[in-house]
Amino acid sequence: MATITPLLGNDAGAISESKEAALAALESLHSIRSFEEAVDGLFARGMMHGTMHLSIGQEAVATGVCAALKESDFITSTHRGHSHCIAKGADLTRMMAELLAKQTGYCRGRGGSMHIADAKTGNLGANGIVAGGIPIATGAALAQKMKGLDNVVVSFFGDGATNEGAFHEALNLAAVWQLPVIFVCENNKYGMSNSTEFSMNIGHIAERGAAYGIPAVTVDGNDIDAVYLAAKEAVDRARQGGGPTLIEAETYRHKGHSKSDKNLYRTKEEIEDWKLRDPIGKFEHLCMEKNLLTKEEVDQVNAKVRETIREAIRSASEAPDSSPDELISSVFRVA
Amino acid sequence: MSQRVITYAEAVREAIGQAMEADPSVFMLGEDIGIYGGAFGVSGDLIQRFGPERIRDTPISELGIVGAAVGAALVGMKPIVEIQFSDFTAQAMDQIVNQAAKIHFMLGGELSVPMVLRAPTGSGTGAAAQHSQSLESWFAHVPGLKVVMPSSPYEVKGLLLSAIDDPNPVIVLEHKLLYKTSGEVPEEMYRIPIGVSNLVREGKDLVMVATGIMVSRCLEAAQELSAIGIDVSVVDVRSLTPLDMGPIEDQIRKTGRVMLVQEAPKHVGYMAEIAARISEGPAIYSLLEPIKRVCGMDVPIPYAPQLEKAVVPQLPGIISAAQELLRGV
Ligand SMILES: Cc1ncc(C[n+]2csc(CCOP(=O)(O)OP(=O)(O)O)c2C)c(N)n1
Ligand SMILES: [Mg+2]
Numbered sequence: 001m002a003t004i005t006p007l008l009g010n011d012a013g014a015i016s017e018s019k020e021a022a023l024a025a026l027e028s029l030h031s032i033r034s035f036e037e038a039v040d041g042l043f044a045r046g047m048m049h050g051t052m053h054l055s056i057g058q059e060a061v062a063t064g065v066c067a068a069l070k071e072s073d074f075i076t077s078t079h080r081g082h083s084h085c086i087a088k089g090a091d092l093t094r095m096m097a098e099l100l101a102k103q104t105g106y107c108r109g110r111g112g113s114m115h116i117a118d119a120k121t122g123n124l125g126a127n128g129i130v131a132g133g134i135p136i137a138t139g140a141a142l143a144q145k146m147k148g149l150d151n152v153v154v155s156f157f158g159d160g161a162t163n164e165g166a167f168h169e170a171l172n173l174a175a176v177w178q179l180p181v182i183f184v185c186e187n188n189k190y191g192m193s194n195s196t197e198f199s200m201n202i203g204h205i206a207e208r209g210a211a212y213g214i215p216a217v218t219v220d221g222n223d224i225d226a227v228y229l230a231a232k233e234a235v236d237r238a239r240q241g242g243g244p245t246l247i248e249a250e251t252y253r254h255k256g257h258s259k260s261d262k263n264l265y266r267t268k269e270e271i272e273d274w275k276l277r278d279p280i281g282k283f284e285h286l287c288m289e290k291n292l293l294t295k296e297e298v299d300q301v302n303a304k305v306r307e308t309i310r311e312a313i314r315s316a317s318e319a320p321d322s323s324p325d326e327l328i329s330s331v332f333r334v335a
Numbered sequence: 336m337s338q339r340v341i342t343y344a345e346a347v348r349e350a351i352g353q354a355m356e357a358d359p360s361v362f363m364l365g366e367d368i369g370i371y372g373g374a375f376g377v378s379g380d381l382i383q384r385f386g387p388e389r390i391r392d393t394p395i396s397e398l399g400i401v402g403a404a405v406g407a408a409l410v411g412m413k414p415i416v417e418i419q420f421s422d423f424t425a426q427a428m429d430q431i432v433n434q435a436a437k438i439h440f441m442l443g444g445e446l447s448v449p450m451v452l453r454a455p456t457g458s459g460t461g462a463a464a465q466h467s468q469s470l471e472s473w474f475a476h477v478p479g480l481k482v483v484m485p486s487s488p489y490e491v492k493g494l495l496l497s498a499i500d501d502p503n504p505v506i507v508l509e510h511k512l513l514y515k516t517s518g519e520v521p522e523e524m525y526r527i528p529i530g531v532s533n534l535v536r537e538g539k540d541l542v543m544v545a546t547g548i549m550v551s552r553c554l555e556a557a558q559e560l561s562a563i564g565i566d567v568s569v570v571d572v573r574s575l576t577p578l579d580m581g582p583i584e585d586q587i588r589k590t591g592r593v594m595l596v597q598e599a600p601k602h603v604g605y606m607a608e609i610a611a612r613i614s615e616g617p618a619i620y621s622l623l624e625p626i627k628r629v630c631g632m633d634v635p636i637p638y639a640p641q642l643e644k645a646v647v648p649q650l651p652g653i654i655s656a657a658q659e660l661l662r663g664v
Contacts, residue, residue: 049640050461101639112463112638128465129423130395163394164426191395193371199394265370322639327646331634 002092002312004031004305010067010232014225021067022287023301025224028063029280030305032083035092036255038309039082039099039113043259048099052113055083057222057254060279061186062087064227065154065247068235074122074140074153076133079114080186080253081126084156089121092308096316109322110330122151130191131157131164134183138170141181141244152180152238154231160191162205168212171246175212178243182234185246186221188253193265209246221249222279225286251279338519344377346488346520347453347509350495351378351415353524355385358413361499364391364400365417374419375455375514397426401452405435405504408450413499420466421454421508424473435504436479451498455511456484457548457598458647464635467643469599471546474506475575475608481505481529482575486550488518490573493527501529510548510598530577534586538566541660542586544609545596546572549648553596556653565661575605583609584618591623592660598647601630624663629656 007015007024015021036056042048055062062083069075069088077084085095090106098105099113106116117125124140127133137155144151161167162185174181185205189196202208209216215234219226227249234245252274256263263271287293341349354361362385368378369392382390393400397418404414418424424431431452439447458467474482481503485491491509498505535550536557543553550571557567568586572578587593593613595606610626613619632646 050463050638101642107638109639109642110463110635110637112461114465115463115638128463129426132465160395163396165396165398166426192374193367193369194392194394198392264372322637322642324642324645327632327634327637327642 002308002315003089004028004086004092004308006087006089007063007067008089009070010228015064015067015228016225016283016286016290016292019292022292023297025063025067026283026298026301027305028066028087029059029224029283030302031092031308032059032062032086033280034305034309035082035086035095038313040255049101050112051258052099053080053258054253054255055080057274057278058186058188058251059083060224060227060283061184061221061249061251062156064224065184065231067228068231069152069154072122073151074124074137076124076137076140076153076155077126078133078157078161079126079128079130080158081116081156082113085116085118085123085126088118088123090116090118090123092312093315096312097319100316101322102316102319103322104316104319105322131161131166133157134161134167135170137181138174138179141174141179142177144180145177150239152182152235154182154184156184156186158191159185159187159189159196159205160194160199162208163191163199171208171212171214171244174244175214178241180238181244182231182238183244183246184231185248187248187250190253190257190265192257195265204248206246206248214244214246216246216248218248218250221251222277222282224279224283339522340517341488341520342515342517343488343491343509344375344514346492347377347495348379348381349520350492352381352384354496354499355389357524360411361413361415362389362391363415363417364393364404366393366395366419368392368417373417375511377514378417397423398430401427401430402434404450404452405430405438405448408448409438409446413449415451415453415499418452418454421456421470422465422468424452424454424470431474431480431504432477436477439503440479447502448504449502450504451495451507452504453507453509455514456508457510457512458636458643459512461638461640461643463638467636469597469631471508471575471599472603472605475605479504480576482508483529483573484508484547484575486547486571486573487513488516488520490527490571492520493525494529494573496524497526497529500526505529508547512548516551527573529574530579531574532579532582533571533573534568534582535571536567536569538568539590540566541590541592541594541657542568542570542583543594543596543657544570544572544583544606546575546605547598549596549598552648552650552653555650556657559654560657565657567657572609578608578612580612580616583613584616587613587618588621591621593622594627594629594656594660596629596648596653598631600633601628602633604630606630624660627656627660629653
């Protein structure tokens with residue numbers, strides 16, 4: 001098993017105010033980055049099949065949000081979901097095994113990159129349907145309320161997803177029922193090839209919160225402290241019965257939309273410009289500037305994570321391929 | 336004279352381009368069909384040729400897009416909607432099923448919806464259960480929708496042009512593994528009528544009836560079977576609604592054996608309808624053996640490549656099913 005210890009349940013103010021929190025957050029950030037780079041490489045070498053959507057450049061959103069969650073809280077995720085999965089504490093070997101279509105993968109090789117779920121860490125599943133997870137998160141939040149539990153649910157989704165009816169219906173339900181759900185929009189400026197300027201007539205997705213009468217904020221999604229603090233406020237409110245929040249985290253994907261993307265819809269300059277605002281580099285710089293972490297400590301985290309990912313690929317590769325024997329018997333759960 | 340060879344995707348693009356040149360009311364709308372060129376590269380350079388007004392790239396809003404097409408069609412436009420994967424027609428089902436399909440009949444016949452909805456369909460790309468379905472029987476089950484599954488580059492150009500001409504909503508399901516296949520396609524605008532099944536190969540031992548990508552797979556099987564002395568007919572049910580049973584019944588009368596081949600799951604699949612029609616008519620008396628269905632398994636499409644292949648009919652399975660049918664097992 002190759003796991004990292006993600007930063008969950010942080011209660012010590014901004015992440016960059018505590019050495020322990022900063023180290024744990026850095027471990028999550030680097031794990032996501034290294035995992036995605038490894039996937040990109042395996043794909044390029046033809047060792048991985050299907051398709052995949054990478055979160056490189058967006059790591060601070062998942063990490064910052066999950067830092068405000070407890071283990072028993074839930075998330076729903078998207079086609080671009082590896083980061084959410086890792087930040088909530090998934091086993092990297094089982095993730096890698098899933099992508100390599102192995103029997104030991106999270107979905108026994110039946111789901112692949114777009115469908116990883118992990119009941120143990122409260123991950124109710126990535127989704128191949130844009131906006132498909134948003135109403136589901138709302139329902140999971142309804143269940144927490146009906147059962148009298150104080151868990152919250154986070155729904156991650158993209159900017160493009162907010163143009164689907166499912167987003168609007170789910171926000172309205174959560175608002176009128178005052179549910180403990182936090183809607184986290186990773187606004188990476190594009191839904192596939194369409195920019196937010198092209199696909200919506202407003203400047204900020206957070207403006208959509210007003211239509212449903214719920215609090216909504218826009219934060220710098222490449223600033224993990226900003227993401228965490230916004231999430232913490234929303235999570236605390238939801239736990240205390242204060243209802244849903246919409247958080248728009250502005251970020252950017254460094255890679256193309258998926259494997260088959262020529263980046264024709266954006267300029268090289270824009271991509272380079274956003275790389276200068278890389279969330280990981282930015283956070284490392286801040287921690288060193290504040291004398292919270294030394295360069296050696298940062299390098300150590302990086303080296304440890306890389307070894308963990310190598311180990312995940314090694315053991316996943318050795319696992320047996322997904323088995324065709326149990327297909328029919330797997331369609332329904334046996335009571 | 337040998338004809339020009341182009342791919343299936345190029346044939347779709349050519350049909351749309353020619354229809355747009357011929358008729359200013361034809362336009363296209365869908366996600367990422369502009370500069371990106373479409374998720375499967377089908378719209379390609381149409382954006383350069385016709386501009387963003389008529390190659391209308393849209394936000395991710397399937398219900399809205401299809402509804403807008405229905406509305407535009409009601410008042411004289413001829414929209415061609417591209418839904419990125421046929422699975423996402425689920426998002427738009429109200430507009431397809433409750434609106435487009437019913438308007439002409441329900442509202443008394445004065446209004447109609449001359450809309451084409453194209454969608455890549457089927458498995459084989461490792462995209463798993465929400466991007467690989469074969470949902471043709473959903474649409475075929477709704478009175479008021481015409482449904483076609485073009486099986487080759489030649490077929491898709493001719494059927495798509497007929498679909499664009501048609502004053503009714505037509506669902507065009509394009510198998511995504513066919514996009515890169517090539518074949519002879521005339522340059523002129525020709526039409527293949529909707530509602531006519533196509534006998535693509537004539538044999539004397541058995542008839543395979545197939546839809547979509549299974550047509551070429553059955554032709555390959557027929558080729559291999561002929562090497563061992565088995566002579567197979569293949570009928571392409573290119574139009575699911577309306578359905579033409581003629582060539583199917585003719586071939587049953589000639590061969591006495593029928594095999595129904597589809598990628599979609601067997602349970603309540605389209606081939607169940609064909610089996611029922613055979614049983615209801617005189618062709619049933621010509622059968623020497625029970626009808627044999629070769630279909631997808633009744634499971635969601637899995638991700639793992641070997642599993643994905645295992646759940647839909649492949650060449651060896653079609654060949655052995657034909658041999659079984661001839662041996663009477
Ligand atoms: C209902 C639906 N429509 C279209 C798609 C195809 N698709 C997959 S991801 C995507 C873009 C999503 O954009 P966004 O929500 O901003 O997420 P991002 O990819 O930027 O993370 C599209 C159009 C889909 N999977 N589901
Ligand atoms: Mg986006």
